[in-house]
Amino acid sequence: MQQRSIVRLGVPLAVAALALSACGSRGGDNGSSGGSSGGGGSTKTVKIGVIAPLSGDLSALGKGIQHSVELAVKEANANNTVPGWKLEVEPVDDEAKADVGKNAATKLAADDQVVGVVGDLNSSVSQQTQPIFAAANITQISPANTNPSLTIGADSASPKRTYKTYFRTCTTDAVQGPFAAQYLLAQGIKQVATINDKKTYGQGLVNAFTTEFKKGGGTITGAFTINPDESNYQTVVSQAAATSPKAVYYGGEYPQAGPLSQQMKAAGLNVPLMGGDGIYDPQYIKLAGAKSDGDLATSVGAPTESTDAGKKFLASYQAAGYAEPAAAYGGYSYDAANAIIAALKTSLSGASDVKSARQATVDAVGKVSFDGVTGKVAFDEYGDTTSKILTVYKVTSGAWAADKTDEFK
Amino acid sequence: MTEFFNQLVIGLSLGALYALIAVGYTVVYGIVQLINFAHGEVFMIGAFGAFGTWTVLSSVTNVTTALWVLPVMIVGAVACSVLVAVLMERFAYRPLRNAPRLAPLITAIGVSVFLQEFVRLNCFSRVCFSENFRDGNPLTFWGAFPDAKSKIPFPQIDGVTGPGPTIGGVTIQKSAIFTVVALAVCAALLWYFVNRTKLGRAMQAVSQDPDTAKLMGINVDRIIVVAFVLGAVLAAVAGVAQGLQNANIDYRIGFLAGLKAFTAAVLGGIGNIQGAVVGGLFLGVVEAMASTYIPGQFGGSAWKDVWAFVLLIIVLVFRPQGLLGARVVDRA
Numbered sequence: 001m002q003q004r005s006i007v008r009l010g011v012p013l014a015v016a017a018l019a020l021s022a023c024g025s026r027g028g029d030n031g032s033s034g035g036s037s038g039g040g041g042s043t044k045t046v047k048i049g050v051i052a053p054l055s056g057d058l059s060a061l062g063k064g065i066q067h068s069v070e071l072a073v074k075e076a077n078a079n080n081t082v083p084g085w086k087l088e089v090e091p092v093d094d095e096a097k098a099d100v101g102k103n104a105a106t107k108l109a110a111d112d113q114v115v116g117v118v119g120d121l122n123s124s125v126s127q128q129t130q131p132i133f134a135a136a137n138i139t140q141i142s143p144a145n146t147n148p149s150l151t152i153g154a155d156s157a158s159p160k161r162t163y164k165t166y167f168r169t170c171t172t173d174a175v176q177g178p179f180a181a182q183y184l185l186a187q188g189i190k191q192v193a194t195i196n197d198k199k200t201y202g203q204g205l206v207n208a209f210t211t212e213f214k215k216g217g218g219t220i221t222g223a224f225t226i227n228p229d230e231s232n233y234q235t236v237v238s239q240a241a242a243t244s245p246k247a248v249y250y251g252g253e254y255p256q257a258g259p260l261s262q263q264m265k266a267a268g269l270n271v272p273l274m275g276g277d278g279i280y281d282p283q284y285i286k287l288a289g290a291k292s293d294g295d296l297a298t299s300v301g302a303p304t305e306s307t308d309a310g311k312k313f314l315a316s317y318q319a320a321g322y323a324e325p326a327a328a329y330g331g332y333s334y335d336a337a338n339a340i341i342a343a344l345k346t347s348l349s350g351a352s353d354v355k356s357a358r359q360a361t362v363d364a365v366g367k368v369s370f371d372g373v374t375g376k377v378a379f380d381e382y383g384d385t386t387s388k389i390l391t392v393y394k395v396t397s398g399a400w401a402a403d404k405t406d407e408f409k
Numbered sequence: 410m411t412e413f414f415n416q417l418v419i420g421l422s423l424g425a426l427y428a429l430i431a432v433g434y435t436v437v438y439g440i441v442q443l444i445n446f447a448h449g450e451v452f453m454i455g456a457f458g459a460f461g462t463w464t465v466l467s468s469v470t471n472v473t474t475a476l477w478v479l480p481v482m483i484v485g486a487v488a489c490s491v492l493v494a495v496l497m498e499r500f501a502y503r504p505l506r507n508a509p510r511l512a513p514l515i516t517a518i519g520v521s522v523f524l525q526e527f528v529r530l531n532c533f534s535r536v537c538f539s540e541n542f543r544d545g546n547p548l549t550f551w552g553a554f555p556d557a558k559s560k561i562p563f564p565q566i567d568g569v570t571g572p573g574p575t576i577g578g579v580t581i582q583k584s585a586i587f588t589v590v591a592l593a594v595c596a597a598l599l600w601y602f603v604n605r606t607k608l609g610r611a612m613q614a615v616s617q618d619p620d621t622a623k624l625m626g627i628n629v630d631r632i633i634v635v636a637f638v639l640g641a642v643l644a645a646v647a648g649v650a651q652g653l654q655n656a657n658i659d660y661r662i663g664f665l666a667g668l669k670a671f672t673a674a675v676l677g678g679i680g681n682i683q684g685a686v687v688g689g690l691f692l693g694v695v696e697a698m699a700s701t702y703i704p705g706q707f708g709g710s711a712w713k714d715v716w717a718f719v720l721l722i723i724v725l726v727f728r729p730q731g732l733l734g735a736r737v738v739d740r741a
Binding site for chain 2: 057198224225226227229230231232233234235236238239241242255258259262263266267268286287289290
């Protein structure tokens with residue numbers, strides 16, 4: 001009796017599954033036959049993936065990345081930049097977590113139509129996704145990873161490229177930390193306490209800062225760490241205040257940096273907090289409150305709104321009507337997407353399917369050179385951007401304002 | 410020495426927060442022998458309730474940081490927390506009253522995750538906190554800001570936030586004073602309620618022997634609801650205090666705070682209200698001191714949770730009934 005009911009349930013299920021998979025394969029056949037008859041005016045589809053935190057604390061930045069890539073792809077489709085091919089964006093959420101990022105990257109790598117990916121936002125996530133994209137020969141261009149080891153390997157004394165598929169359009173902490181140190185020293189601030197969140201980005205930034213700051217004659221009055229899962233930093237603030245610093249350098253991101261600055265000022269430690277691009281976000285000021293005026297952040301490149309190309313980008317971004325702003329990495333993501341598109345012009349011409357063009361795309365990305373929104377877009381032998389321009393931003397009456405833009409020597 | 414007193418003040422203000430939440434664990438445990446692991450979320454709902462009240466208020470008046478807003482926020486917080494706690498008791502715990510002890514414990518964890526996800530997915534904030542609502546246009550409720558997934562800045566109220574008086578180099582923040590005063594007032598009222606009112610005495614009776622209490626004409630179900638309500642009120646006050654101290658809230662704050670408060674309740678002797686207060690204050694001070702005075706690699710703020718739980722283990726090994734608890738004989 002029981003066996004009968006299993007059969008009764010099982011047969012329809014099996015039939016349904018067969019029918020569905022048949023549908024699926026037929027759909028696939030149609031797609032490829034449409035592609036092979038490409039001469040007749042029909043177009044083939046190629047996808048550019050976006051892997052970034054689309055939910056969670058850092059989603060403001062992630063959404064900016066996604067929309068900027070969408071904008072680049074929309075423009076490329078409108079201008080028919082890659083003839084015979086229709087570009088699509090495939091966004092996946094990495095939640096700023098390494099394990100989620102791995103799954104997301106595997107999903108993209110399994111898609112035969114994906115040729116390149118823009119992302120991740122976090123260095124710690126990219127560490128995990130790099131090998132996945134490398135194994136699938138998919139070009140990965142990060143608009144925001146600033147940890148030096150991603151391109152030159154763990155030992156900065158003898159740089160060695162780890163993954164030939166990985167590139168980035170932003171400069172690294174090896175430049176950003178020292179740039180901040182030089183800025184503070186130039187302001188006459190010689191006593192600084194450092195705080196970091198014990199993550200790859202935060203620790204790397206503080207280490208690079210500390211080395212340069214000491215070299216320039218400054219003193220680190222104390223080095224502290226916080227637990228990024230918490231939001232009460234009063235004990236650390238009190239310890240840091242006891243060393244009477246003239247400024248606090250923080251390695252980490254704005255969900256912690258904002259409350260940290262707020263609690264510093266509430267405890268009477270009225271010195272500027274300075275951080276890297278991880279705190280350069282409007283949300284930082286919201287969390288830090290009214291007393292955050294004078295806080296500082298370095299970010300890679302010139303301010304997007306200061307250049308003509310940047311203004312044009314922001315205007316078209318606005319015109320496209322996305323729900324979220326371009327945020328800190330919009331320009332870099334747009335440039336990263338355009339670098340892939342530029343490479344596709346050569347790699348996809350004459351290619352019959354996307355998968356076989358992946359290697360050619362990696363090679364072509366290494367050779368791109370054009371004037372982007374954030375300056376010259378070109379990559380050195382490690383995959384790092386050749387541009388070393390940075391900007392110090394200062395909170396001025398409740399908003400970030402560019403204070404000094406310079407090329408790091 | 411200044412540094413020591415600074416950390417002592419910080420520890421006490423942190424501990425007062427733990428104590429306020431810990432009382433909720435202890436009161437409920439004292440009556441029904443249930444560890445309500447969703448109590449941390451009651452605290453989180455309190456913080457969001459206060460924020461929601463403030464958002465609604467600031468949309469109808471322009472005075473958003475005046476001191477009179479604070480009592481209104483507390484009332485809003487209490488209302489939300491009590492509602493959640495009562496619903497929780499009615500639908501998650503009462504049906505399992507006579508089930509084996511493991512069942513309500515697992516339900517509690519389920520309720521805890523449910524409440525976190527409920528707030529994270531914005532169900533609550535979409536209706537109450539949307540930007541459109543704040544613009545005075547309640548018809549288009551479904552704009553989705555602020556996103557409860559990320560930290561939400563908590564309003565700063567004049568007079569209870571910012572640097573307070575400095576005594577001999579020791580800065581005391583106004584939010585710390587608020588937390589400690591709130592704990593003192595709540596503890597005093599609770600003591601009065603438990604020891605001097607009819608309902609409080611009925612609670613004591615139920616905690617000693619529910620069956621005999623029922624024979625004496627006490628409505629045990631009602632007493633249990635009262636215990637949940639008392640815990641929720643204190644947790645709501647703690648939610649407001651936490652918002653003022655940290656200046657931001659998010660959907661996860663209940664988890665760690667709940668765990669710490671549970672530790673505090675166990676430290677003080679679970680089921681004992683004075684014990685929960687002492688345990689909370691003790692735990693807060695230990696955390697502040699450990700992150701300052703333990704040198705080298707194991708010191709610093711990142712390690713303070715480790716030391717807090719090491720302390721718990723030590724107390725449980727050498728004094729399993731807690732600091733103020735009496736040795737409990739298992740009821741037959």
